Amino acid sequence: MASDKELDNPERRDFLGAATVAVGAVGVAGACYPFISSMNPSKDVKAQATSTVDLASIPVGKTHTVEWQGKPVFVVHRTDEMISAMQQSNTDLDPEPDSERVKQPQWLVVLGICTHLGCVPNRTEKGWNCPCHGSVYDNSGRVLRGPAPRNLIVPHYAFVDERTIIIGKA
Ligand code: FES
Known part of the structure; x- marks a missing residue:
């Protein structure tokens, strides 16, 4: 378990924040891909x-x-x-x-x-x-x-x- 001293560490907080944003971005991109891909024209249309x-x-x-x-x-x-x-x-x-x-x-x-x-x-x-x-x-x-x-x-x-x-x- 993290001590109060570790939680107050600004560098650690920045790292955790950046890691959370990166993981979130990957998740959003993954969720959007099927949706965006479905808007491409089909082979018949092409x-x-x-x-x-x-x-x-x-x-x-x-x-x-x-x-x-x-x-x-x-x-x-x-x-x-x-x-x-x-x-x-x-x-x-x-x-x-x-x-x-x-x-x-x-x-x-x-x-x-x-x-x-x-x-x-x-x-x-x-x-x-x-x-x-x-x-x-x-x-x-x-x-x-x-x-x-x-x-x-x-x-x-x-x-x-x-x-x-x-x-x-x-
Ligand atoms: S549609 Fe009117 S002249 Fe051709």
Whole structure:
């Protein structure tokens, strides 16, 4: 049993205080870990965060629609004529050079959601027409006619190699 003299020792008191705080901190961290860990996305959610697209399966001039996080994404294999026309044109409504909307000129990747009220535009030879209120987009996804206020959104995507992209990966 500690004597009164030992209990009055300030150094011993400081040590006991620090030891108590350290043990308490370890206990709190241990108790919090399962809670914090449960907030991490599951494997299923992580898998849906990206979509892999095999570009080799998309012929020149064709568009494939892929789903990414529950949304349609248009992947267009543009022809030389489309590329040339888009590089030489722009739009007054939301001006943006074609070169800033593509990573490689032959591939356009845009969200298939009209920037007016969110309808899915229909593909046309010259781009897209929105069936809801008549907005028109070109083959760079730039809005040519409203009421859509902005160009189709280019999502984050990355080339893994010449024939594969991953949408959702910066
Ligand atoms: S939702 Fe496309 S024009 Fe209105």
